[in-house]
Each structure stands twice: as C-alpha cells, then as structure tokens.
Amino acid sequence: MNAATGTGYRIAEHARLDARNTFGVRAMAPMLVEATDAAALPELFGYAMLRDASALVLGGGSNLLFAGDAPGAVLALDTRRIDLLEDDGALAIVRADAGVVWHDFVLWTLGRGLSGLENLALIPGTVGAAPIQNIGAYGVEVREHVHAVEAFDRASGDFVRLATDACAFAYRDSLFKREPDRYVVTAVEFALPRAFQPRLGYAGIEDELRAMGVDGAPRASQVAEAVIRIRRRKLPDPAVTGNAGSFFKNPIVPAAQAEALLAEHPALPVFRGGDGDSRKLSAAWLIDACGWKGHRDGDAGVSAAHALVLVNHGHATGVQLLDLARRIAASVQERFGVAIEPEPRIVGATW
Numbered sequence: 001m002n003a004a005t006g007t008g009y010r011i012a013e014h015a016r017l018d019a020r021n022t023f024g025v026r027a028m029a030p031m032l033v034e035a036t037d038a039a040a041l042p043e044l045f046g047y048a049m050l051r052d053a054s055a056l057v058l059g060g061g062s063n064l065l066f067a068g069d070a071p072g073a074v075l076a077l078d079t080r081r082i083d084l085l086e087d088d089g090a091l092a093i094v095r096a097d098a099g100v101v102w103h104d105f106v107l108w109t110l111g112r113g114l115s116g117l118e119n120l121a122l123i124p125g126t127v128g129a130a131p132i133q134n135i136g137a138y139g140v141e142v143r144e145h146v147h148a149v150e151a152f153d154r155a156s157g158d159f160v161r162l163a164t165d166a167c168a169f170a171y172r173d174s175l176f177k178r179e180p181d182r183y184v185v186t187a188v189e190f191a192l193p194r195a196f197q198p199r200l201g202y203a204g205i206e207d208e209l210r211a212m213g214v215d216g217a218p219r220a221s222q223v224a225e226a227v228i229r230i231r232r233r234k235l236p237d238p239a240v241t242g243n244a245g246s247f248f249k250n251p252i253v254p255a256a257q258a259e260a261l262l263a264e265h266p267a268l269p270v271f272r273g274g275d276g277d278s279r280k281l282s283a284a285w286l287i288d289a290c291g292w293k294g295h296r297d298g299d300a301g302v303s304a305a306h307a308l309v310l311v312n313h314g315h316a317t318g319v320q321l322l323d324l325a326r327r328i329a330a331s332v333q334e335r336f337g338v339a340i341e342p343e344p345r346i347v348g349a350t351w
Helices: 038-044 102-111 129-133 205-211 220-234 255-264 283-289 318-336
Strands: 003-006 009-016 028-035 056-058 064-066 074-077 082-087 091-097 146-153 158-163 183-193 242-246 252-254 270-272 278-281 300-302 309-312 345-347
Touching: 009 038, 028 038, 038 146, 038 183, 064 318, 074 183, 102 220, 129 183, 205 220, 252 255, 255 270, 255 278, 278 283, 283 318, 300 318, 309 318
Parallel strands: 028 074, 056 074, 064 345
Antiparallel strands: 003 009, 009 028, 082 091, 091 183, 146 158, 146 183, 242 309, 252 278, 270 278, 300 309
C-alpha cells in the first residue's frame, strides 16, 4: 500500500477498509485520504480523485454496509477538537470537529455540567455523522440540540455554516443524507442547557434508574448511565461481533393502517408519527413476529438480543448481510403489508 502525506492530510493507495466499518466486512478503496485539518479540503477536492461524485466520506463506519468495494476514493476526517464557544450560565454553545468520537463527546458535555445528549450515549460513530443521520435514541433526536452544522460544499468549493432550519432534519434523515455527494460535514455546533430536564418516557429508562438505586429526580449523568447499561445488554459490541446497530428504520404509516394492524395485533408498539395523520411502528416487533430474531445463515445473522440488529459472526460478506436484510424486509411486507427500509448507507449495491 503506497502512502503520501501533505499539509493536513495523508493519502494511501489500495487501502483495506475492514477495520473502518463496524460490520467488519472486507472492502477495499482505490485511495484513502485522511484529512487531519478541514482546511485541506479545498486542496483535496481540487484533485480529480475526490472531485468524482463517487468519492465516499467515511466517519466511524458505523452506519454503512459495504456490499462491494468503494467505487472511488474514500475520505476520512481525523479532526478531534472540541471548543466551548459561548456560555451564559444557562445555555452553552459547543463546537466539535467531525472526527470526534460521538460517545466521547457526550461524556465531555456531561463532565462539564451540560445536558441534552444523555439519552444518546453510547451510539457508535463520530460527531460528523450525527446530523447526517439525525441520530436518535430513547425518545431524543440530535436535531433538538444542533445549533448549526459546518460543512464543505463540494459544489461551490466553499465552507458553509447551516443553521438548524436549513439542515432539513427529519426522522433519520437530513439535507446531508439526501445530498451525500455535495456536503462534507466538518464540525457541528450544539446548544446545550445547564438546567437538566430529564426525558424518561422511553420504555426501560425509569426501570433501569430504579435498578441503579436512583430515587427522585435523576442527574443527567445517571440517565446516561442507564442508557449505557440498556444498550450494552441489548446491542452487541461491534468490537466483538460486527454490526451497525439498528439496521432498519421504524416504518411510518398512515394512522388508519396502524389502527387496522393494532386491531389484529394488539401487542404491536405504535407511536405518534411526524403528524396527527401518521404513526410510527416498531420495526423490531414486526421482524421478531416474523421469526427472525436469532436467525443465522452462516456468519450472517440477526442478534438474539435485538431483532433490529444484523450481525457478522465472523466472515460474512456485505452481500450476504444485504441478502439477509432483503429477505427480512420481504417477509415483513408479505405478513403485515408494511415496507421497512435500512438505516445504514449501502455501498456497492442498491436496496
């Protein structure tokens, strides 16, 4: 593997990506570019290898599935700075570089008395990936605390700063996800309050707090600890068993369809959708009801602890995992008439 360095970046040819995706599947990139300074991006995107629309921006590799090799160059931002921009005693504005590990950032905020991100503890990936996917867990979405997103606009060749309203956030979606070949997220600014308002409505958090011996109103750090404990029980550690967390999004359907399904399947968890005319269904329940939890085809399987999680037991290929995901989705469609879609970006194939 040939390598070269420049000011603010490193370049390697014919790079393996096995260790750069949490599924741990084998994949190659004709060229891997690691930027240690976002200021190098205009120079880098002046090169034909990155001007190509097929260039893939890679964070922690926790929200993608390689069903083939990367078709072009891969860019990884290895930037790790965190700055407190403003703090009036009630609300703080914190800026974190795209390469900061997300869970480390959550712990950083909690350690400084800031709240808002505790329900999002232990989500794998980087800060830069958080707004792209609009990550969410335990009743909270990251968009609720995004103040602005800084990005490099490949179309104009300029750096831009987009306020929250300009990011077009939606359920597991954003402007950046819809236009992956245009924006490279370089940093995210968060607005985080010091007065803690716990969000405990999601099933399991209050029970976990009680098991921890927490009486009365919990601290933000205690809610984060409860979330961490729940996630560690339910979700396999990617360092041990390859996975990308929840593989499928919870489907959103018309309220009338949800009511009809609920009448036939009273145990089906149903939540309010984005508006009064829609409902969000539990994809995990639908998949489990189709008998997939714990299923295994060779090294490609479904976690025995959580039906939403596809796992690589060792040497599964991305193609094998994608085939399994398609069969799961087809069975849910056939039994319940509900389409489920993947959360991760699929590289080298289409859904």
